[in-house]
Amino acid sequence: MSIILTIAQSVYQKVIKSKILYVIVVFCLFAIAYSTLYSAVTAGEETKLMKDIGLAGIAVAAMLISIMVGSTAIPMEIESRTIQTLISKPVKKHEFILGQFLGAVYVSLLSIAIMAVGFVIILAIKTHMLNLVMFKPLILICFEAIVLVAVSVLFSTFCSSMVSSILAIVVYIAGHLSYQIPFLVERAGNVVTKFVGLLLYYALPNFQYFNVKAPVAHGIYVPWGLIFGVILYGAIYTAIMLLVSLAIFKNKDFA
Amino acid sequence: MLAIKTESLTKIYKSGGKETKALKDLNLQVSSNQIYGFLGPNGAGKTTTINILLGLTAPTAGTAWILEKQIGNIEIKQKIGFLPQSPYFYESFSSVELLNFYGKIFKIPRKERCKKIEELLDMVGLTESRKIPLRKFSRGMLQRIGIAQTLINDPDLVFFDEPIAGLDPMGRKEVMDTILNIKKQGRTVFFCSHVLHDAEMLCDSIGILNKGKLVVSGKLKDLLDPKESLEEYFLKSIEKKEGEKS
Amino acid sequence: MKSSKGLVQVIIAVMLLVGLMPLGNTLNNIKKDAGLADRFIQRPVLGFDNIAADVLWIKTIQYMASIKKADVKSSNIIYQMFERVTDLDPLFTAAYTFGGLAIAHKAPAKSLTLFDKAIAHNPNIGWRIPMFAGVVSMHNMKNYDKSAKYFAFASEVKDSPMFLKRMQALAKARAGDLGTALILWESLYNSSDSASVQIAKRELVRVAAEVLKTSTDNKLRNKADRVIKRIL
Numbered sequence: 001m002s003i004i005l006t007i008a009q010s011v012y013q014k015v016i017k018s019k020i021l022y023v024i025v026v027f028c029l030f031a032i033a034y035s036t037l038y039s040a041v042t043a044g045e046e047t048k049l050m051k052d053i054g055l056a057g058i059a060v061a062a063m064l065i066s067i068m069v070g071s072t073a074i075p076m077e078i079e080s081r082t083i084q085t086l087i088s089k090p091v092k093k094h095e096f097i098l099g100q101f102l103g104a105v106y107v108s109l110l111s112i113a114i115m116a117v118g119f120v121i122i123l124a125i126k127t128h129m130l131n132l133v134m135f136k137p138l139i140l141i142c143f144e145a146i147v148l149v150a151v152s153v154l155f156s157t158f159c160s161s162m163v164s165s166i167l168a169i170v171v172y173i174a175g176h177l178s179y180q181i182p183f184l185v186e187r188a189g190n191v192v193t194k195f196v197g198l199l200l201y202y203a204l205p206n207f208q209y210f211n212v213k214a215p216v217a218h219g220i221y222v223p224w225g226l227i228f229g230v231i232l233y234g235a236i237y238t239a240i241m242l243l244v245s246l247a248i249f250k251n252k253d254f255a
Numbered sequence: 256m257l258a259i260k261t262e263s264l265t266k267i268y269k270s271g272g273k274e275t276k277a278l279k280d281l282n283l284q285v286s287s288n289q290i291y292g293f294l295g296p297n298g299a300g301k302t303t304t305i306n307i308l309l310g311l312t313a314p315t316a317g318t319a320w321i322l323e324k325q326i327g328n329i330e331i332k333q334k335i336g337f338l339p340q341s342p343y344f345y346e347s348f349s350s351v352e353l354l355n356f357y358g359k360i361f362k363i364p365r366k367e368r369c370k371k372i373e374e375l376l377d378m379v380g381l382t383e384s385r386k387i388p389l390r391k392f393s394r395g396m397l398q399r400i401g402i403a404q405t406l407i408n409d410p411d412l413v414f415f416d417e418p419i420a421g422l423d424p425m426g427r428k429e430v431m432d433t434i435l436n437i438k439k440q441g442r443t444v445f446f447c448s449h450v451l452h453d454a455e456m457l458c459d460s461i462g463i464l465n466k467g468k469l470v471v472s473g474k475l476k477d478l479l480d481p482k483e484s485l486e487e488y489f490l491k492s493i494e495k496k497e498g499e500k501s
Numbered sequence: 502m503k504s505s506k507g508l509v510q511v512i513i514a515v516m517l518l519v520g521l522m523p524l525g526n527t528l529n530n531i532k533k534d535a536g537l538a539d540r541f542i543q544r545p546v547l548g549f550d551n552i553a554a555d556v557l558w559i560k561t562i563q564y565m566a567s568i569k570k571a572d573v574k575s576s577n578i579i580y581q582m583f584e585r586v587t588d589l590d591p592l593f594t595a596a597y598t599f600g601g602l603a604i605a606h607k608a609p610a611k612s613l614t615l616f617d618k619a620i621a622h623n624p625n626i627g628w629r630i631p632m633f634a635g636v637v638s639m640h641n642m643k644n645y646d647k648s649a650k651y652f653a654f655a656s657e658v659k660d661s662p663m664f665l666k667r668m669q670a671l672a673k674a675r676a677g678d679l680g681t682a683l684i685l686w687e688s689l690y691n692s693s694d695s696a697s698v699q700i701a702k703r704e705l706v707r708v709a710a711e712v713l714k715t716s717t718d719n720k721l722r723n724k725a726d727r728v729i730k731r732i733l
Contacts, residue, residue, distance in 0.1 A: 006359040010345065017347040042555075043562050045595050049555050056552040081343040085404070088309040088337040088414075089360050090329050176547040179539040202522050208539055209528050211548040215537055218592040226531045233524055236517050243514040247507035253313065255306035 003091055004099045011073055011103020021065060025111050028061040029118045036126055047127055051134070051217040054119040058112060059141050059213070065111050066145040067168045069104040070152025075161035083254050094246050101153050101242060108145040112138070136222050137213045143234035144210040148172060150241035151205065157248045175207035205237050256323060258412050258443040259285040259308065263317035266303050266467075277303040279467040280317070285460070287322075287411070290434060290444040292454040292475075294489065295464035301447040302340060304464070305414050309337055322412060333361065336405035340416040340447075342397055346390035350381050350400050353389065354407055361408040375403040379433070395426035402433055413437055415446035419453050431457060455485035463492050470496045536624060544589050554590035561586060565603060576607035583615060591622035594630065601633055609641035620654070628665060631655035635668060645676035663694045670704065679712050680721050683728060690732075705732055 015021060035053040039046040074097070077083040086096065116138045124130050151171050155164035178201055185197035209230045212222045264281040267274050278300045285291045295301050306312045308319055308326055324331040344353055351372060358368040376382045379399035389397065398418065405413055418434070419427050434457055437444055448454050454461060455475070462472035470492050471478065479488050532538050546553045561582040568575050583600030587593055597619035605612040616634035620626050635651030638644045652669035655661055670685035686708060690701035705728050712725035 002362060003360060006356065010348075010356050013352065014345055014347050038559070041559050041562060043558075043595075043599060045555075045558065048593075048595075049559075052551040052555050056549050059548070081339065082345055084306075084309075084311055084339050085337065085342070085344070085357075086360070087311055088332065088335070088339075089357065089408075090332040091360060092329055173547060177545050180545070202518065202525065206525060207548060209525075209532075212537070213548070214551045214590060214592060217551055218594075220536070220592065222537065223531065223535050226528065226535060226537070229524065229528045229531060233521065233528060236521055236524070240514045240517045240521075243510045243517070247510040247514075250507045251313070253311065255303070255312040 003095045004102060007086075007091070007096060007099025008101075008103035008106060011069075011100055012106050015069055015073075015103070015107045020068065021107070021111065024061050024064055025114055028057045028115050031057045032115075032119050032122050036122065047123075048217060050123055050126060051131075052213070054123065055134070055137050055141075055213040055217065058115045058119060058138065059144070061115060062108060062112050062141050062145040063148060063172060066104070066108040066148040067152050067165055067172070069107050070101075070149035071156050071165040071168055072161040073100040073104050074153065074156040075159070075164065078254065079160070081254075087254055093249050093252075097153065097157070097242070097245055097249055101149060101245075104149045104153065105146050108149055109142055112142050112145060133216060133219075136227060137211075137216050139227065140210040140212055140230055143231055144207060147205050147207075147210075147234050147237050147241070150238040150245075154241045154245045154248075157245045157252070171204065172207065175205045176211075178204045178206050179208040206233075209233055256287045257284055257320070258287040259283060259291075259319070259321055259445060260323075261304075261308075261317065261319040264304070264307060264314050264319055265316040266300070266307060266312070267315045276467050278307070278314075281464075281467075281469055283462060283469060283472065285443070285445060285462075287443045288438070288441060289459040290438050290446070290457050292458035292461040293445060293447045293464065294449065294451065294454055294461055295447075296449060296493070298466075299464040300467040301464055302416055303467075305337075305416055305445075305447060309335070309414065333408060334411045336408065336410035336413040338398075338401045338405045338413075338415045338418055340420070342401035344389050344397070344400065344404075347388055349386045349388055350376060350403070351385045353400060354404060357404050357407050363408070371407060375406060378406075379403045380429075395422055395429075398422060398426065398430060402430065406437070410442060412443045412445065415444065417448055418446055419448065419450055427453065451484075451486045451489055461485075463489060465493050465496060468496070540591075546589065550589045554586050554593055554596070557582065557586045557589065558593070558596060561600075571603075571607055573607050576604040577611065579604050580608055580611040580615065587615070587618060587622075591618070594619060594623060594626065597630060598633065601630070601637070605633075605637045605641055609637050612637050613642070613647075616651075628655040628658040628661035631658075632665060632668070635665075635672065639668075639672055639675070645672045646678075648672040649676060649678075649681075663689075663692070663697050667697060667700055667704075670701075674704070674708050674711075679708055679716060680718070680724075682708050683712065683721075683724060687728065702732055705729075 032050070032054045035050045036046070038049055042049050077086070077100070083096075087093075116135070120131065120134055123134065148168060152164055152168040155167045159167065181197050181201040185194050185201070188194050188197065212226070215222055261281050261283040264278055264283070265276070266278040267276050281304065293301050293304065303312070307314050308321055310326060319326045321331050322334055348356065354372045354375060355368065358371065363371065373382075376385055379402055381396065381399055381403070384392070384396065389400065392400065402418075405415075415434070418430050422430060431453060434444055434446070458475050460472070460474050461478065463470040475485070479485060529538070544550065544553070561579065564582065565579060579600060583596055586596045586600075590596070597615050601612045601615040613634055616630050616637070619630045631651045631654045635648040635655060638648035638651060649669050649672035652665050652672055656665035656669055666685065666689055670682050670689065673685060674682035683705070686701045686705045689697040690705055692698065709725035709728045712721055716722055716725070
């Protein structure tokens with residue numbers, strides 16, 4: 001476990017010196033702060049706009065950061081050959097993968113936490129009240145980021161960083177559209193189409209589960225049962241991605 | 256004790272339907288407490304051998320032992336050090352951060368680790384540059400920090416892959432002195448090189464590899480005639496082997 | 502041994518994936534029960550429905566501000582814009598209110614379409630939007646039956662103001678359903694709301710007089726007669 005944490009810490013140390021991370025976080029906070037100036041054009045809906053921009057901004061930033069860090073951690077080690085020095089030491093391959101994954105998750109969650117705190121503070125200043133209910137969608141954004149990191153890590157075990165980033169983005173888009181598959185499959189007459197459709201529906205991560213931004217922004221109650229259920233879903237899906245990553249990485253050569 | 260032993264070690268690379276035999280039935284034995292030079296022209300299979308021994312790539316056939324434990328045993332890596340050819344380290348790390356990182360990998364306790372880091376930085380002359388990021392290091396400085404990380408765990412067996420290549424005369428002398436010191440500390444050094452002059456000055460034993468096959472192996476003083484240089488012997492051995500083949 | 506370990510990992514992964522299916526169905530059921538189910542007509546904006554609705558909302562406001570004089574054409578355009586906003590964010594009640602009221606004069610039917618959409622997508626819509634729908638039906642479309650239904654819906658919302666019942670009664674009377682109007686006004690006359698009692702007294706007399714003047718239903722005429730005697 002200590003080796004996994006040591007590798008995770010090294011990922012954090014490497015990424016934290018990357019300027020792109022700060023650009024994304026600062027830009028997101030700037031967008032949230034800037035949204036407070038929109039009152040003249042929102043016809044009285046500025047608080048709703050702020051909440052929407054805040055949650056959407058954090059979700060986009062979280063997606064970019066988690067894919068960026070998750071897709072580059074392993075390929076960079078392989079391309080720069082630093083993995084050779086590391087694997088020559090008593091580091092098991094699964095420790096390497098889990099360390100890279102945990103490091104990427106830590107960076108993503110830290111970034112989300114910074115943006116979330118900034119968002120809640122700006123919203124509190126605007127509305128003169130603490131909107132703690134905003135943490136419900138923010139918690140799910142965190143778990144969505146964890147799943148995205150796991151997906152990115154999986155692709156990065158056999159692709160370059162560029163290709164795995166693109167594939168992760170494709171999965172992100174598909175995951176947000178997959179909720180439509182049951183509706184379409186219902187109307188399909190062909191058994192093969194139905195089977196393939198359902199296979200795809202269950203194999204892709206259903207990111208719509210993690211999306212409670214709309215109801216929370218409108219003040220609609222989101223049950224905690226849903227939140228915990230989605231967290232469980234995210235945890236299991238992440239485990240699946242990591243297991244497959246470990247299976248692929250097992251027989252990989254680094255020379 | 257044999258530090259390294261291989262039996263019929265073979266590695267075949269497949270690329271685009273074409274097969275390349277990088278190693279052919281390598282049977283190698285290296286005793287401990289010596290400097291063993293693994294020599295050969297470029298593309299002979301020296302780095303491939305090291306990569307197999309360290310678990311960076313799997314052999315196609317055959318097997319090998321390091322410190323009498325079969326390769327693949329993760330525990331044996333606690334006792335080995337490795338400096339790759341053109342060492343690549345995390346550019347954003349400083350020397351201290353790098354050594355600290357590898358020290359943690361070896362689960363060296365904090366106090367001992369800090370002490371070891373100071374000693375190693377002093378040994379390789381990088382105490383002044385401890386906080387500078389590695390991306391600002393020269394080739395020679397990178398080589399020195401590479402040697403330091405090789406020794407962080409007090410290894411019994413050290414692998415160096417072309418440790419002297421690309422260094423200026425000062426750098427070369429420093430590295431050679433370090434290798435001799437490592438041997439004096441009772442460790443075994445296995446290093447690959449195609450710079451025969453340096454190998455002649457350092458090595459107790461040598462093995463010559465050509466096109467994946469071990470041409471000759473043994474103690475340097477037994478192999479060379481008194482007036483013969485290693486370079487002459489090397490060329491003679493390779494030409495003789497190629498003559499036998501044809 | 503190595504490849505079999507990898508195979509075991511893949512098998513466990515597949516088993517976990519199979520286990521995700523019932524969990525996914527459970528999550529869908531929880532969402533449905535909480536009124537958060539995904540809709541077939543939901544626009545595919547990758548979970549950023551709200552922000553897309555907000556952008557369109559701002560554009561719509563800007564468009565409305567640019568109109569010098571409202572006409573049927575501009576009202577239709579405004580309707581389409583609010584349709585898109587509310588397709589993206591069906592919970593955006595301000596959009597329904599704003600849009601419905603903005604086009605009520607020139608495109609009342611479309612205004613009602615927006616209000617109906619609001620009621621359909623928002624179980625806790627409150628009383629205001631149904632009230633606006635009732636007013637548009639009554640004032641702009643002269644469809645008193647429909648307006649009575651809207652006012653009835655609005656008056657049944659918890660903590661809704663009493664005047665909604667009065668509006669319902671008024672609408673029923675104007676729709677020609679004098680019998681129901683009588684019942685509604687009588688119930689308001691018997692209520693504890695003093696404003697309603699005053700207005701109900703006046704309206705009961707008016708409706709009862711109308712019944713006696715125009716109705717051929719003896720039962721209804723007797724009822725009207727009793728009401729007048731009771732009040733006067």
